[in-house]
Amino acid sequence: xxxxxxxxxxxxxxxxxxxxxxxxxxxxxxxxxxxxxxxxxxxxxxxxxxxxxxxxxxxxxxxxxxxxxxxxxxxxxxxxxxxxxxxxxxxxxxxxxxxxxxxxxxxxxxxxxxxxxxxxxxxxxxxxxxxxxxxxxxxxxxxxxxxxxxxxxxxxxxxxxxxxxxxxxxxxxxxxxxxxxxxxxxxxxxxxxxxxxxxxxxxxxxxxxxxxxxxxxxxxxxxxxxxxxxxxxxxxxxxxxxxxxxxxxxxxxxxxxxxxxxxxxxxxxxxxxxxxxxxx
Amino acid sequence: xxxxxxxxxxxxxxxxxxxxxxxxxxxxxxxxxxxxxxxxxxxxxxxxxxxxxxxxxxxxxxxxxxxxxxxxxxxxxxxxxxxxxxxxxxxxxxxxxxxxxxxxxxxxxxxxxxxxxxxxxxxxxxx
Numbered sequence: 001x002x003x004x005x006x007x008x009x010x011x012x013x014x015x016x017x018x019x020x021x022x023x024x025x026x027x028x029x030x031x032x033x034x035x036x037x038x039x040x041x042x043x044x045x046x047x048x049x050x051x052x053x054x055x056x057x058x059x060x061x062x063x064x065x066x067x068x069x070x071x072x073x074x075x076x077x078x079x080x081x082x083x084x085x086x087x088x089x090x091x092x093x094x095x096x097x098x099x100x101x102x103x104x105x106x107x108x109x110x111x112x113x114x115x116x117x118x119x120x121x122x123x124x125x126x127x128x129x130x131x132x133x134x135x136x137x138x139x140x141x142x143x144x145x146x147x148x149x150x151x152x153x154x155x156x157x158x159x160x161x162x163x164x165x166x167x168x169x170x171x172x173x174x175x176x177x178x179x180x181x182x183x184x185x186x187x188x189x190x191x192x193x194x195x196x197x198x199x200x201x202x203x204x205x206x207x208x209x210x211x212x213x214x215x216x217x218x219x220x221x222x223x224x225x226x227x228x229x230x231x232x233x234x235x236x237x238x239x240x241x242x243x244x245x246x247x248x249x250x251x252x253x254x255x256x257x258x259x260x261x262x263x264x265x266x267x268x269x270x271x272x273x274x275x276x277x278x279x280x
Numbered sequence: 281x282x283x284x285x286x287x288x289x290x291x292x293x294x295x296x297x298x299x300x301x302x303x304x305x306x307x308x309x310x311x312x313x314x315x316x317x318x319x320x321x322x323x324x325x326x327x328x329x330x331x332x333x334x335x336x337x338x339x340x341x342x343x344x345x346x347x348x349x350x351x352x353x354x355x356x357x358x359x360x361x362x363x364x365x366x367x368x369x370x371x372x373x374x375x376x377x378x379x380x381x382x383x384x385x386x387x388x389x390x391x392x393x394x395x396x397x398x399x400x401x402x403x404x405x406x407x
């Protein structure tokens with residue numbers, strides 16, 4: 001505890017927009033690419049961990065509209081303390097069903113196919129777990145939502161609600177997030193902590209097993225709603241005017257309504273990345 | 281006749297007296313007097329160089345608005361003074377009694393830059 005407090009004395013909260021990456025000049029693109037080594041672990045049976053070698057960072061902010069790393073939105077309010085936006089973003093849940101998995105080359109792409117190679121006959125045996133190779137393809141979905149931010153000191157609270165606007169799963173999610181910035185010497189450190197609620201429809205589409213998957217009744221599973229805790233810390237340090245060092249580590253806890261699925265064999269997903277980034 | 285001889289002497293004495301008095305009036309040179317900031321809400325920082333003429337050997341002080349910047353004794357030039365301004369201000373030179381001898385307005389102007397927008401997502405957060 002004494003050591004932790006001693007470290008606290010050496011860090012100074014950073015003011016908003018002191019880190020160039022946190023803010024974008026209106027009408028300008030902020031484009032960067034990070035090169036390094038890292039991984040996002042995959043909690044699914046038969047799923048490959050997602051390698052993180054090249055990470056993009058793409059953002060554009062106009063007077064009100066914006067694009068930020070896969071999210072397209074419109075800010076209705078944006079002042080020093082409060083912000084409100086509506087947006088559309090890619091539902092990254094699909095990423096665990098990795099499109100780099102070699103099985104995707106051989107499995108049919110249609111979601112309702114039952115003629116999938118490698119599926120056991122219904123009465124042969126009960127599988128305690130089911131590989132993502134053995135189920136129907138899950139589609140990418142787009143979520144539309146609204147988010148509000150409250151900024152104070154060097155912290156930020158954000159609350160958002162997102163719902164499927166692409167008609168893929170008709171599910172929704174709610175996120176309550178807290179973000180804190182620090183400056184430690186030349187390092188800019190950001191802590192993100194959040195609780196994410198995922199609806200039963202969203203959970204069931206990706207992790208439920210039903211008739212669409214062409215498996216026996218013994219494998220059927222209905223996904224349930226639940227809360228997922230997330231914690232992520234990111235540290236960056238400028239090396240030159242355009243190059244910077246990047247380190248990021250995170251943990252995502254998975255809720256029982258998802259981990260009880262035969263498709264899932266881990267109760268968490270972790271992310272780790274270290275490398276250098278270049279800002280154009 | 282005596283009056284005629286007396287008058288030139290009075291004129292000369294008056295001229296000498298006046299020239300002495302004129303040389304004693306303090307003057308200063310303040311450079312620059314306009315500060316350019318990056319944006320309307322940004323703090324404008326610059327170093328102001330001061331040089332003086334006609335200061336006596338008494339104490340003098342420099343004030344930026346109501347804030348004391350420095351005091352010194354003698355008529356020497358000072359090192360540049362660092363200022364950080366958000367709005368137009370005024371430099372004042374005072375004497376040992378606190379009377380204002382000289383004033384110089386300092387103007388703040390901002391560049392026409394586009395405002396910064398804070399990102400809604402954490403950078404490098406694609407995954």
